[in-house]
Amino acid sequence: MEKIIAGKQIDVTEEGFMTDFGQWDKTVGEALAQESSIQLTPRHWEVIAYLQDQFKQEVPLSIRKIGKSGVLDIKEFYALFPNAPLKTATKIAGIPKPVSCI
Amino acid sequence: MKRLVILGAGTGGTMMANHLRDKLPQSNWEINIIDERTEHHYQPGYLFLPFDIYIPEDITKPVADFIPNGVRWVNDAIELIDPKEQLIHLGSGDRLHYDILIVATGCRIAPEEVEGMKGAEWQKSVFDFYTFEGALALRNHLRNWKGGRLLVHITEMPIKCPVAPLEFAFLADHYFKEKGMRDQVEIVYVTPLSGAFTKPTAAATLGHLLESKDIKIESDFAIAEVDNERKVIVDYGGRELSFDLLVTVPTNKGSDVIEKSGLGDDLNYIPTNKATLQSKAYSNIFVIGDASDVPTSKAGSVAHFEADILTENIIRFINSEPLQEEFDGHANCFVETGGGKALLIDFNYTHEPVEGTFPFPGVGPLRLLKENRMNHMGKMAFRWIYWNMLLKGTPIPFVSTKMQEAGKNFVQA
Numbered sequence: 001m002e003k004i005i006a007g008k009q010i011d012v013t014e015e016g017f018m019t020d021f022g023q024w025d026k027t028v029g030e031a032l033a034q035e036s037s038i039q040l041t042p043r044h045w046e047v048i049a050y051l052q053d054q055f056k057q058e059v060p061l062s063i064r065k066i067g068k069s070g071v072l073d074i075k076e077f078y079a080l081f082p083n084a085p086l087k088t089a090t091k092i093a094g095i096p097k098p099v100s101c102i
Numbered sequence: 103m104k105r106l107v108i109l110g111a112g113t114g115g116t117m118m119a120n121h122l123r124d125k126l127p128q129s130n131w132e133i134n135i136i137d138e139r140t141e142h143h144y145q146p147g148y149l150f151l152p153f154d155i156y157i158p159e160d161i162t163k164p165v166a167d168f169i170p171n172g173v174r175w176v177n178d179a180i181e182l183i184d185p186k187e188q189l190i191h192l193g194s195g196d197r198l199h200y201d202i203l204i205v206a207t208g209c210r211i212a213p214e215e216v217e218g219m220k221g222a223e224w225q226k227s228v229f230d231f232y233t234f235e236g237a238l239a240l241r242n243h244l245r246n247w248k249g250g251r252l253l254v255h256i257t258e259m260p261i262k263c264p265v266a267p268l269e270f271a272f273l274a275d276h277y278f279k280e281k282g283m284r285d286q287v288e289i290v291y292v293t294p295l296s297g298a299f300t301k302p303t304a305a306a307t308l309g310h311l312l313e314s315k316d317i318k319i320e321s322d323f324a325i326a327e328v329d330n331e332r333k334v335i336v337d338y339g340g341r342e343l344s345f346d347l348l349v350t351v352p353t354n355k356g357s358d359v360i361e362k363s364g365l366g367d368d369l370n371y372i373p374t375n376k377a378t379l380q381s382k383a384y385s386n387i388f389v390i391g392d393a394s395d396v397p398t399s400k401a402g403s404v405a406h407f408e409a410d411i412l413t414e415n416i417i418r419f420i421n422s423e424p425l426q427e428e429f430d431g432h433a434n435c436f437v438e439t440g441g442g443k444a445l446l447i448d449f450n451y452t453h454e455p456v457e458g459t460f461p462f463p464g465v466g467p468l469r470l471l472k473e474n475r476m477n478h479m480g481k482m483a484f485r486w487i488y489w490n491m492l493l494k495g496t497p498i499p500f501v502s503t504k505m506q507e508a509g510k511n512f513v514q515a
Binding site for chain 2: 009012013014015058059060062064065067068074075077078082083084085086087097099100101102
């Protein structure tokens with residue numbers, strides 16, 4: 001489906017995950033964060049950049065792996081993106097949430 | 103005389119030995135396959151052991167039965183890979199030089215990665231079914247279990263066969279119904295992902311399965327700890343789930359020898375070109391199956407499709423020709439749903455499982471993403487195919503290496 005956010009048209013899944021990372025920019029990220037009631041700080045942006053970098057390298061993401069990355073620990077990840085941090089953070093970063101094969 | 107060495111005589115390594123012995127002239131190429139195990143396990147059978155559907159004899163055969171004539175089987179431990187010197191260090195102290203190396207060392211469960219998982223309750227009320235020993239211990243436990251709260255749990259992705267835990271939950275539902283004790287068992291499916299089904303088509307068509315079998319779901323659960331005393335699992339956000347029986351899929355990791363040899367990523371998977379299956383670090387090292395980091399399902403069917411392309415690429419490499427960038431991430435799996443029914447799914451790197459017909463477009467006879475008895479019969483027949491055709495490298499009729507798009511109901515973008 002299509003959605004207008006921050007004045008831009010983006011393609012998203014029914015759950016609101018972007019399907020074309022090429023359509024993402026920082027203003028889109030800001031607007032997506034607002035939808036999740038998150039106020040982005042410089043620390044949030046560092047984490048988002050890390051997740052996007054992993055996505056580009058096709059590295060599968062998991063919370064434990066992020067905790068071992070040296071970028072941040074898991075406690076901080078939960079503090080920055082409460083409840084389901086990986087789901088929320090990937091949504092804001094414009095990348096797919098981690099999935100299984102079905 | 104040149105030497106090709108295959109590390110691991112599991113599904114991927116055995117298939118490669120059979121494919122390559124046919125293709126490489128014996129006068130020029132010696133093929134060695136190294137594994138310390140003497141039994142080959144049909145790993146998809148682990149799922150059926152706990153429920154007394156298969157017995158151990160159904161799923162184990164001697165490794166040697168599947169190593170072709172003209173391939174030297176080295177029954178020894180692999181201690182170290184030295185890629186610079188092109189040497190394999192063996193448990194016996196011997197060293198073996200290779201010109202080309204195929205790594206097929208697979209992956210293993212690593213319960214030690216989660217605090218308390220391999221604690222006092224391990225194989226008492228905390229079990230895995232991704233090992234032969236674990237599945238067997240769980241079978242013995244289930245035979246006398248009086249019921250309670252069963253958590254079927256995934257620690258983190260990626261895991262070998264991501265649908266197996268779901269199949270386990272479905273088979274457990276059926277098993278307890280047959281025993282007349284389903285009302286005494288609460289089944290909860292616990293996943294770090296956002297749901298049991300994460301691909302849109304599967305979620306829409308299969309979402310009802312859990313509800314109809316009264317299997318509850320706890321999603322977005324990132325386990326931090328197993329508390330053995332209180333019998334609860336705790337996630338990093340502080341959420342707790344109690345259990346009487348925890349059936350978990352621990353973190354999966356590549357072989358320790360990959361780590362020792364400095365060839366892996368942080369989970370000991372070897373960085374591999376996902377289209378050619380060549381190692382990214384060394385041009386004469388190739389990787390098949392679970393040992394690689396290619397972004398598709400870890401499953402025997404993936405190794406099967408990889409084997410065809412890897413065989414071609416090894417021949418091309420020997421002839422100094424460019425490698426074919428052909429592997430598309432194809433997987434094809436029967437998914438047990440309990441009560442004598444199963445689903446069939448067919449997918450690759452870019453295409454999610456959808457409804458349709460297989461293997462003949464528009465005809466079938468198998469139906470994709472539909473629960474029926476015929477797919478269950480396919481799953482049961484597959485064990486025979488595995489032992490008698492797949493390992494020996496015999497092509498399976500009508501099943502193509504690359505995923506076919508015809509006969510599938512893709513949503514047009």
